[in-house]
Amino acid sequence: MNTTKVNPVVVGVDGSIAGSRTVRFAAGEALLRGLPLRVVHARTWSAYYGDPASGGIYTAPLPPDAENRRIVDEAVTMARRAHPDLRVSGEVIDGSAAVALVDESEHAALITVGARGRGGVLELMLGSVAVDVVTRARCPVMLVRGEEDIVSTVVVGVDGTPISREALGFAFAEAAARQVPLHAVHAWSAAPNDATAEEDDRQRTERLLESWMSQWQDTYPTVETTALPIQSTDVTTTLVDASAKASLLVVGSRMRGELRARLLGSTAFALAHTSKCPLAIVRASGQHH
Incomplete structure (x- = not known):
């Protein structure tokens, strides 16, 4: 039996409505390649400064685990509904989205990131995440742009x-x-x-x-x-x-x-x-x- 590890197509999700198209697009890309789809959501630690007199930087609590898991589970379900035969997995990762996706690119065939906005304004998933991903990823990156997916x-x-x-x-x-x-x-x-x-x-x-x-x-x-x-x-x-x-x-x-x-x-x-x-x-x- 061949036990060689297969590099997946990875899609980053943030729970936004705009991310639905990105998940479906990434699932289609995985299917075209005969590869599994891996859904990742970064659970970001948010730092804020406390009272300077106390001499510390405090870290805000993480969003509830249930909310992070829901974001991943919904994306996984969406991908499976679009392509029932596709192998799909999902994971919540501690840390920033940019770091998570760049790390994922070490062992991915493709990173897929959603783009939002019109008029030439780059409004990518979680703000500037895709800027870091595009410039630092170790594999090809696909930005899901445009208003609709066409066969052309x-x-x-x-x-x-x-x-x-x-x-x-x-x-x-x-x-x-x-x-x-x-x-x-x-x-x-x-x-x-x-x-x-x-x-x-x-x-x-x-x-x-x-x-x-x-x-x-x-x-x-x-x-x-x-x-x-x-x-x-x-x-x-x-x-x-x-x-x-x-x-x-x-x-x-x-x-x-x-x-x-x-x-x-x-x-x-x-x-x-x-x-x-x-x-x-x-x-x-x-x-x-």
Whole structure:
């Protein structure tokens, strides 16, 4: 009998109504992968300052165990109702949500986190939790964005870097599991005021994009692919536009910690604010911080 431990899909829950979609989405991802789903809820210790004269920092009582357990049990029940054959477990973990999920990522195939809010404002589960998770997780992270889940294409942004090639492989696997086409998007800049050079650049970019995809097509021969070289200097806007009718947007990220993630110019971080569909952020293998 094979006793190899299987890395699960992990979903963080906070008991909010908005988390229901995240749980169902994570359950679907686990089912697609043939993996178990692990539901986790962090029971956070809340510190507050007492009377300075007493010289101490006191810790507020934890929320009741029954309430924490209810949050997990309801999420587990929801996942099982959505997919009765799925293996689902749940656990209440002491500590902060961000630390809990980053720790979980050490032994997870995927971390799934819910996103709330509109208008480009990042309002993620338990405030800034997903910022820490996205920038520090040891496995791919999926942010459940957009208004609804649709069955459509998987879109991946590629630029030829090693991390974008890893993102491309992840996107191929997602498209194969979902049985949907894959669109690979690459933004490129044209030579100014030169139509002939512009067309040459377009054709060259399309061939380059197709060569990047060919590295994965033997592994996933059933995936229908389309190369989309798009003339643009704004990569984020290009990918946001592509996400509007997609099931999933996939990007690679070299983010190294929260400070870097907040810097303007981080495409993955900008998309975490603006993607119109669920967003998968893939980091380089072995990129642990």
